[in-house]
Amino acid sequence: MSKPKRVVITGLGALSPIGNTVDDFWENLKNGKSGADRITHFDPSEFRTHFACELRDYDPADHLEHNMIRRTDPYSQYALVATDQAVKDSGLNFEEMDPFDTGVIWGSGQGGMYTFEQEVRNYAENDYTPRFNPFFVPKLIINMAPGLISMKYGLMGINYATVSACATSNTAIMDALNYIRWGKAKVIITGGSEAGITESSFGGFSAMRAMSQRNDDPKHASRPFDKDRDGFVMGEGAATLVLEEYEHAKERGAHIYGEVAGAAMTADAYHMTATHPEGKGAAVAMKQALEDSGMNPEDVDYLNTHATSTPVGDTSETTAITNVFGKSPDDLYISATKSMTGHLLGAAGAIEAVASIKAINEDVIPPTINTENIDEEIPPTLNIVLKDAVDHKVDVAMSNTFGFGGHNGIVVFKKV
Numbered sequence: 001m002s003k004p005k006r007v008v009i010t011g012l013g014a015l016s017p018i019g020n021t022v023d024d025f026w027e028n029l030k031n032g033k034s035g036a037d038r039i040t041h042f043d044p045s046e047f048r049t050h051f052a053c054e055l056r057d058y059d060p061a062d063h064l065e066h067n068m069i070r071r072t073d074p075y076s077q078y079a080l081v082a083t084d085q086a087v088k089d090s091g092l093n094f095e096e097m098d099p100f101d102t103g104v105i106w107g108s109g110q111g112g113m114y115t116f117e118q119e120v121r122n123y124a125e126n127d128y129t130p131r132f133n134p135f136f137v138p139k140l141i142i143n144m145a146p147g148l149i150s151m152k153y154g155l156m157g158i159n160y161a162t163v164s165a166c167a168t169s170n171t172a173i174m175d176a177l178n179y180i181r182w183g184k185a186k187v188i189i190t191g192g193s194e195a196g197i198t199e200s201s202f203g204g205f206s207a208m209r210a211m212s213q214r215n216d217d218p219k220h221a222s223r224p225f226d227k228d229r230d231g232f233v234m235g236e237g238a239a240t241l242v243l244e245e246y247e248h249a250k251e252r253g254a255h256i257y258g259e260v261a262g263a264a265m266t267a268d269a270y271h272m273t274a275t276h277p278e279g280k281g282a283a284v285a286m287k288q289a290l291e292d293s294g295m296n297p298e299d300v301d302y303l304n305t306h307a308t309s310t311p312v313g314d315t316s317e318t319t320a321i322t323n324v325f326g327k328s329p330d331d332l333y334i335s336a337t338k339s340m341t342g343h344l345l346g347a348a349g350a351i352e353a354v355a356s357i358k359a360i361n362e363d364v365i366p367p368t369i370n371t372e373n374i375d376e377e378i379p380p381t382l383n384i385v386l387k388d389a390v391d392h393k394v395d396v397a398m399s400n401t402f403g404f405g406g407h408n409g410i411v412v413f414k415k416v
Contacts, residue, residue, distance in 0.1 A: 009256070009413075010090045011087060013081075016344075025355075029337060032389070036052065040054060042202075047206050048213050050215045063081045072148065080145075081238065083189055086191075086240035087153065097187070108347070109345040117198050164403050177411075192344075194347040197235075202234065219370075228372075258361065264292055266408045276406070281408045283324050297324055302392075309336075309338065313402070329383070333390065335365055335367055366385070367388050368387075
């Protein structure tokens with residue numbers, strides 16, 4: 001069997017609640033800007049939670065033609081916008097490549113939730129007369145985002161969508177990594193998108209009491225690891241990574257952001273929505289990702305945690321971290337960027353991958369904001385970066401994601 005090929009990142013794109021480009025996202029992340037505010041997509045007055053991390057200063061008409069907007073759900077639109085940034089950033093000319101050497105593996109946790117909600121509402125409001133939009137199903141299905149990306153750029157290789165709840169994007173990145181490793185593609189566009197701030201999606205999470213209800217102070221609501229945290233803050237957006245076989249990227253003189261060193265996925269097999277209290281599955285996934293990367297725990301400089309600001313989730317994750325890295329890991333810096341972006345659900349891993357890669361490129365650890373009093377159940381010896389970004393050399397970064405259903409997805413990035 002031939003040696004696995006190395007896989008590098010040559011393009012990035014981001015559409016987030018704290019910036020509609022990679023540069024804006026990263027600057028606001030470093031500066032500790034919160035994207036949380038009162039919801040504008042609908043009137044939230046009747047819900048327990050009135051706020052979220054919505055996209056700001058974003059108009060699809062600035063990026064897409066009218067017919068494309070009319071025929072697609074926002075989650076697909078977000079995917080196209082972020083991917084356009086990443087493809088331009090990569091400098092790739094797909095016309096010069098074999099179209100079967102290029103593919104798309106994309107992720108979304110909910111897909112066309114906005115479309116589903118609107119069509120069912122119209123059906124009910126029109127005396128249940130079946131006058132559905134002919135684009136109802138194409139707009140709804142999760143695999144439409146990678147399909148549309150492939151159509152835009154003429155990419156005829158591997159193409160599908162992954163779904164593993166909030167671990168979705170890391171699953172997509174892991175699959176893209178492995179297909180290129182195996183020589184099945186030279187370039188794969190990967191990432192995730194989510195447009196879940198809709199009444200039905202929001203109502204479902206609200207009924208579970210999973211979201212923060214700090215309506216009087218939204219910008220300080222997402223407070224990972226804090227003893228007074230009361231739930232996550234929903235976010236929306238997309239992020240794209242262009243993954244490329246190393247020799248192919250080197251030959252064309254591409255700018256290389258870093259390498260996808262390894263990845264792993266496990267299941268908790270424990271509960272529909274709660275993480276395992278001892279973080280068993282998460283710990284094994286982190287260990288396997290390190291093994292896949294050919295690294296030891298002490299090689300990791302930065303850990304971008306899943307840390308959604310839920311009471312159980314944050315403590316189970318830190319339990320898993322201490323299982324893997326020890327209670328007092330030297331030189332391991334930890335932060336929770338969801339304190340600023342909110343939780344992008346299926347797109348969380350993608351936007352946090354961009355944060356991890358930028359940390360490697362700039363040797364800067366983004367902060368965790370809003371956390372004032374660390375929960376007593378969280379080991380005080382963990383080096384959690386609070387309030388302000390920290391300048392520190394980052395050669396290796398790990399990004400954690402965990403999803404409903406017990407899915408644990410871990411990706412490791414490193415400098416080239």
